[in-house]
Structures are given as C-alpha cells and as structure tokens.
Amino acid sequence: MKRGPAVLTGVHFFNGDVACAEGALAAGCRFFAGYPITPATEIAERMAERLPEIGGTFIQMEDEIASLSAVLGASWAGVKAMTATSGPGFSLMMENLGFGYMTETPCVIVNVQRGGPSTGLPTLVGQGDMMQARWGSHGDYETIVLAPSSAQEMFDLTIAAFNLSEKYRLPVLLLSDAVIGHITERVVIPAEEEIPIVNRKKFAGPREAYLPYLPDEDLVPPMVAAGEGYRVYITGLTHDERGYPSTSPEVQERLVRRLVEKIRRNARDIIRMEERGVEDAEVVLVAYGISARVAYRAMELARAAGRRVGWLRLITVWPFPEERIRDLATRVRAFIVPELNLGQIVREVERCAAGRARTIPVLRPGGAVHDPREILAIIEETFHD
C-alpha cells in the first residue's frame, strides 16, 4: 500500500465521527491519543486507520487522563494533536484541560455528548456537558467551544477548532452529540489548497531572547517546541514571563487576566452563528447541535402558520455571543431555548436578555431529541400571552 492522501477531496457519505477525523487530518493533525467510548469511538477507529497511512501517530492509551496528557505532550513536540471522548471520559480530562489552558497548549478535544450524569445513556443523545465544557476545570479561564450541527460541520468545525487552538494557544473543544456523531450525511471535502490552515506563531529569535510567556500585542505568546534548543520550562504552577513559578499575587493577576483576556478581547473573531428569519421575528429560537435542527423544523411549522419566528444557531457556544443576544433582546418578545439538558445554555440567554425579553426553556435531559411539535406548542403559547 502507498501512503494515502491527508485530505480526501471529494463528495462523501460520512457519519459525523468519521467526518470529524477527516477534518482533523485536513487541519494537519498528526497525533491522536484516545480511549474507546461510545458514541465517540468511531473517531478513534478512523484515526487508527488513517494516521498510519499518512505517517502520523495513533495511540490507544490506558484511560482518558493519559489520552489528554499524551496529546498535550505531542503538542509540545510541535505536532497538532487531538483526542475524542464522551461524558465519562470528558470528566476524567478536566484536570489536564486546565493544564492545557495554563500552559497555553494548542490541541483539540472532541466530546460526542451522550445522556448523563455518570454512565447515563451510552448510546443516546445528550447535551448535558455544555457548562462542564465552560467551567469544568478548576480556577478561572476562558475557553472556546464549537458545537457542530451536521456531519459537514463535524469536518469544517474540527478544522476551525484546530485553527483557533493554534491561533490563540489553548485547547479548543468540539462539543458534538450522539446524533451528530452518528448521523450519516453528504460531506464535501474541498481541495487541500482551499482549506485555510492556521499554524501556531513560532519564536525564531535567539535563545537568550526567548521568554516563553511574554505575549505579543494580541496577548498570545509565540511558541517553541521541545528539542529546538530553547530549553523552556513549562509548568502548571502560576508562572512569570520566563515560565518560572511564582507565588506573587501580581504574577497571578497578570497571567490569569491575560489567559482570560486573550479570548474575551477576540470574541468577535471567534464567535460564529447562523440565523434565519431573525430580522422580522417576534420570537427567536436559540439552539445548537442536533437541537438546532429540530428547532428549525419547529420554526418552519410556525412560519407556515403565520408566526414570525426566527432561528439562531450557536456555532460558537463559548465565548457566548452576549452582544447578539443583548441586541436582539431589545426587539424580540421572547427567546425559546430547546436543549437536551435541564437548563444550561438557557441560563446564558436569560442573563443576556436581562429581563428585556422573556427566556423560555424547552428542556429534556437527553435520551431523545425534542419533537418539533413540542417546541411549536411553546411558540404558540408565547403568541397567545
């Protein structure tokens, strides 16, 4: 067998998990460490098959903690790296996730969400890890979380996740769900040269001049890899610009503020969403992942009945598109938020609406998606109030 292509340009019929793996390869990922878990296993299986074809490395680790550790190590060797898991494994990754934010290590973590808590519903859909993705590791930090809604987006947003992680030097999370991981759809993979790729900013100056945590104007410090002669010291302890540990409150202030600010200040560059019919809407459905597709049907049904209903799909969930929701809250009557948890992202919508528009949750704890008619009934209620 000859070496396979890294980018499978063409039209495919892929499930979301396979599309995600292909997106990673197209983004330049050459290292995958993982542990089998439903419904994310197909990502590992695809990587196990494909990475050797293109000279990359696949390793199945002893658990999810080790998987993320190995990914972080590979990233410091200068290689784009990814792991994929579901709720229970995601929980195990929380400590090293924090290490990734603290040490500003680019990598991508995919969570194909299933119903929880605990072992929950291994084969069935859930969206219960949205807040864990934001707040799961201890301490203060900001993160980037993307939520794909189709197999095509499992491909596209995995590339976006790598690009954002390289640009802002942090772990980026792809929060998918069991339906989007397993849905099989047309996936169009463009020609290699048409796929925009971002690589981490590297430091190229002399060894003496390098301070591993001295940021540029964009608040992101240029990176080097182990073995390049810079003799870096990288620690999860609070550290100064040299990377040296410090117990000074001033150093803590400077470091943690920067970790947070580098994302907040660039929120406009990071946030993406898709909107339909929002311009004239009295009520806007806000949803993400598979729930956004169900909500779309509800909107179609409501529009057919003459209701002015809009649809806002979150592609970036974190940082949350506060500005947009605040803006809409001044001119719509209500937001309706269907999600497969008992109230997570709806709290953000409510916070941003700040009483200027009603926020109505439509919640299920996972196991099955909503019936569009169930959402339609809530829409109708808002028009009768």
Place this chain on the structure above:
Amino acid sequence: MTEAQHPLDHLLRADRLPHIWCPGCGIGIAMRCLVLALEELGRPLDRVVVVSGIGCSARVAGYVRLDGFHTTHGRAIPFATGLKLANPDLTVIVFSGDGDLAAIGGNHLIHAARRNLDLTVICVNNFIYGMTGGQFGPTTPLAARSTTTPYGNFEPPFNLPALVAASGAVYVARWTVFHVRRLIAAFQEAIAKKGFSFVEVLSPCPTGYLRRNKLGEALEMMRYFKAQSEIRHGADPAEAGIEMGGKLILGKFVDIERPTYQERMRKQLAMFFIEPYAEKVREEIEAEEVES
C-alpha cells in the same frame, strides 16, 4: 563576567535558586547525578527533555537547564509518551517521586512498561508524600508513622522494581543517594537503553519521614543506606522488597532486550505501508548488522 560560575551552571537554572528542598533532602543529589550523567553521556542536550508530575522530586524539571515539563499529578509518563511519539528524536526522561509515579500515576507506569516505550523513568523514593507534609504513600513501609497513619502503616507497600519488571521494563535498577557513582552510571545506562528503563533512587526525607519515625537526621539515613545495603546485580526484583530498618537490596536487576513500542509499530505497519515504515525497518536492520 566576574561572577563565579559553578561548573554545572550550564545544566542548572542558577537563577531559580534557592531551591525548595529541605536541608538533608536527597533529591538534590539525585538531580546532580542526573546532570553529571547527561554531561558525560554526550547526547545533544538540546534534545533532552525532563518531564515530571507533582511533588518535591517533580521540581527537578524546573531546576535543570533543559527543556522541562512540570505536568499534572501522576501524568508525567503519559505526557512523556506524547512527546516521545510525536518526536522520536528526543531523549525523554521522567523524573518524579514515588507517590506521583506509583500511586496516582501507577496505572501509567505499568502501561508504559508494558508498551516498552523508549523512556527513562527516574523515581525518587523517599517513602512518603513530602510536599503535602508527610502522608503515607504506596511505598511507605509497614508500621511506619505518617500524618495519615498516626498509629502505624498497615498497608503493604509496592516493591517498585518488581512491579515494573513484571510489567515489561527492559532495564530496572535501584540505588540510594549515598551511592553517587553507581547512580550516575545507572542513569547513563538507563538513558542509553532502548526501551522502558527504570531507576529507583532511595532518598531521605528528614522532614516528612525520618523525624516522625524517630530515624534521626538525614545523615543517619545515609549511614543506614551505607550499612544495610547489599548490592546484588541480577537479583530477582521480587525478592527486593523493603522493610523498615531492614536490608536494602540494590543493583541492576533487569537488563534485557525486547523490541520497543516504536520498533514493533514500524514492523507491524511495514506489512501494510512501504513508506515511511518499511524504510525505517530496513534502516534498523542495517544498523543492527553494522553493530554486530
């Protein structure tokens, strides 16, 4: 420059002094042995990486003037796994303590040995959790007192050389910080060894272990290391368990050949892919032929 230079300044981060270790602690000796070993070994130091977890011994990664990664508690080995696999040209040394490597990180330890990944693991065993103030750990001898075994320890400890040997390590040795020259030689052998090598370094913790067990100052422990040590190269590591105040079996227990993780991977994949695996395998075979 008029400032006096320490002969090891190029290998140590003098700007990070003073270090955090207590007077009488043996970790500094082990660190010095490591840098001396590296200096003599002649490997390009820019390609040597030290990875650690959490604890007193783990601070070594930040005192050596090499690429150093001070990772999360117990996870030095999987982090090192990622580094090594993503860049096989690196010499990757894990330097950490017994609690970090054998308790919270114990599962990673045995799996890395099983895979025979080309890593060197240096485990400073001071029989106690030092940084958190003297709690018992997976190597604390029976009956020993600690802040969490105030009535004496009743959990049997791990015999680390036996554990890693049984798991597949190709090089296993144990020395103490008293045996400085032996330790340097062992570090050199372990680093030069292809595959998973493991050196256990017995070391005094005057603050967390000796004081509470009325074992005297660090010097007493060094005397104990000298008086009670028995060097038995090739001894069955299973017979090298440690009891409080008992004899210490030291030496090189295991030094065998077994294909490394990457050798096996390349060989397996070469059956399916011509490049890059078959070429690498051919290079390896040719290199072996030249050597023999």
Place this chain on the structure above:
Amino acid sequence: MSRWEVKIAGFGGQGIILAGYLLGKAAAVYDRRHATMVQSYGPEARGSACASQVIIADEPIYYPYVTEPDVLIAMSQEAYMKFAAEVKPGGLLLIERDLVALDTGRSDFVRSGVRLHALSATKIAEELGHRIVANIVMLGFLCALAPIVSPSGMKEALRSSLPKSAIELNLLAFETGYERGLQVGYNLAGNPS
C-alpha cells in the same frame, strides 16, 4: 418528487443500517443530492429491533427524522406493526413477505392510498447464494418501484462500499430485486386497481 423520506426497519443482522447507508450514499455521492441517515437500534448487536431513517432531498435537510415516511421497508413483523400506520397516503409500503403477516386484526391499520408490495426477499437472497443480501434485494425492488435514487448510483454505492469479494453477489441481488420490481410495475400498469 424532490423529497423522499424512507424508513427501513427490521431486526439486527438483516443489514438494515447498511441498506439505509447505501441508499443515502447513492443519493449523496452519485446522484449529487442531499441525503441524511440516522439509525436507531437496541442495545444488542443482533436480533433486536433496528431501524434506519433516510431523507433524500434537493435542498439541505435540517430535521433528520422521518415521521411520515414516503417509503417504509418492513423486514419484520415488529417493524410492520410499529411503523406501517405512519406511511403517507400515496406512499409505498414494502414488506418481507415471509416475515410479515398482514392480517393484524385491524382493517384500518394501513392508511388508504398506500401502495403495498410484498417480496420474499430473504428466500430470493438464499436462492442467489446467501440470505445476507436480502436487504439488497429489497433495495433493488424499491429502486424499480420509485424514482428515489438512480439504479446506476445504487450500483456505484454498492461497488464503493462493500468488500471486493461481496460485490458480485450484491449486484446480482440488486438486479434480481429490481427486476421483480419492474414486473410489479408492469402488472400495475397493466391492471390499474
């Protein structure tokens, strides 16, 4: 018709998911249309209730679930009992003749205007060489009875998805099912009911 909603149901081991996959692939990759497939099956790998839902359309598909199928392929009694009543008036209901008894004791079970066709797909597959291709016989049957995907696209999907050693038998199964479908179509054309 620009939009087709298809449900294929039976039990695990009948190749229900594969049939849905092949149908969707033929539409998405070879007919260059939008297609989506979701699957549902019980916890056991074999023998439990199993269904795949395929939607084929010219425009992007948002809601991927089939509530009122244009086509139902029922490969088991359970599948028939569970889903037959959902089929749209004017829709197509294809059943595995030897595994589904139509007499359910209820006359209103299937909605009026639904075209029902039965085929001994498993028996035909056995005669061709292996019962495992009963799903493909059924797909051939479907392709002849409804312009849902092009037969050439279907055959391409078979060729590109199956192991080399299995392609010949599967193509034969498809052709056989397709011919049976044409015969039905011919009969229908000749004897309008």
